Amino acid sequence: MIGYLRGKIIIKTADFAILDANGVGYRVFLPTSTINKLVLNEEAALYIHTSVREDAIILYGFYSEEEYDAFLILISVSGIGPKGALGVLSSITVQGLFKAIREKQINVLTKLPGIGKKSAERMILELKDKVAFYDTDEEGEDISAVVAENDAADEAKAALLALGYGASEIAPALKKAKGKTVEETIKEALKILNRL
Numbered sequence: 082m083i084g085y086l087r088g089k090i091i092i093k094t095a096d097f098a099i100l101d102a103n104g105v106g107y108r109v110f111l112p113t114s115t116i117n118k119l120v121l122n123e124e125a126a127l128y129i130h131t132s133v134r135e136d137a138i139i140l141y142g143f144y145s146e147e148e149y150d151a152f153l154i155l156i157s158v159s160g161i162g163p164k165g166a167l168g169v170l171s172s173i174t175v176q177g178l179f180k181a182i183r184e185k186q187i188n189v190l191t192k193l194p195g196i197g198k199k200s201a202e203r204m205i206l207e208l209k210d211k212v213a214f215y216d217t218d219e220e221g222e223d224i225s226a227v228v229a230e231n232d233a234a235d236e237a238k239a240a241l242l243a244l245g246y247g248a249s250e251i252a253p254a255l256k257k258a259k260g261k262t263v264e265e266t267i268k269e270a271l272k273i274l275n276r277l
Contacts (some may be wrong), residue, residue, distance in 0.1 A: 082133075083107075083140060087126040090119050096167075098142070100125065109142035110164075113171040118144045130156075132163050141167060151175045153249040158207050160200060168194040179212040210253050237266040241274075250274060 086109070088102030097110045098119055109127060111119075119125050127142035128149035141163055143149040148170060155166035169178065172193050181189040182205055190201035237258070241251045251270070258269035 082131045083129045084131070085127070086129050086140075086142070088124065090121055090123060090125050093119055093121050098125075100127065100142075107140055109140045110167060111142050112148065112167055114148065114174075115142060115144040130163070139163065147175050150248050151178065153247055154208060154211050154252075155204075157211070157249045158200075158204055160203065161195075165195045169196065182208050182212045185209075210256065211249060213256070236263045237270060240267050241270060246274060 086100055086102050086107055088100045088107075090098050091101045091106065092099035093116065095116070097108055098116065099106045099108050109129065111127075115127070125144075127144065128146055130141045130143075130149065130152060132139045132141065141152065143152060152163075152166050152170060155161050155169060156163055161169075173181075173189075177189075180186075185205050187198065187201045187205070190196050190204060191198055196204070238251055238255060240263070241254075242248065246254075251274075254270040254273040255266065257273050258266050
């Protein structure tokens, strides 16, 4: 699976770019916020989600790790696919989205493309624990994982990512894990992940 690409932007459109990495052109679908940061014929580095379907392999790219994590969290909701998640992230900031979910602002969520009342309610129900794992600073500009404040949890997160678990699975598992050391935290999180 492709998880990261660095190369020159050779084509840029309203919803995708083609990135030349060592002579191979990758078509990557992007949210508006990422497209706005890319400059034609200049180098860019993108976090990539590879979506494998029966008829296609599609790449979705993000300028920041926060957007990438938010995308993974969104596609974990039943009924929201990669294209829908991309549409949401093109219409609202990660901070605004997580705030709306945490504060159960259905009126904000239903203004997003492809999100009706039922989808908004499902997002709140399925994501409230996952987005509680994230926090914003006083100005609401940066999102950082609460787990980063705890060294044991931070190391455990890195270990679980290395084992192949997704960030959207790890977040709630680490929140529930009660280990005091890195090893205990990993063991507890693995028990929780294996029960899912």
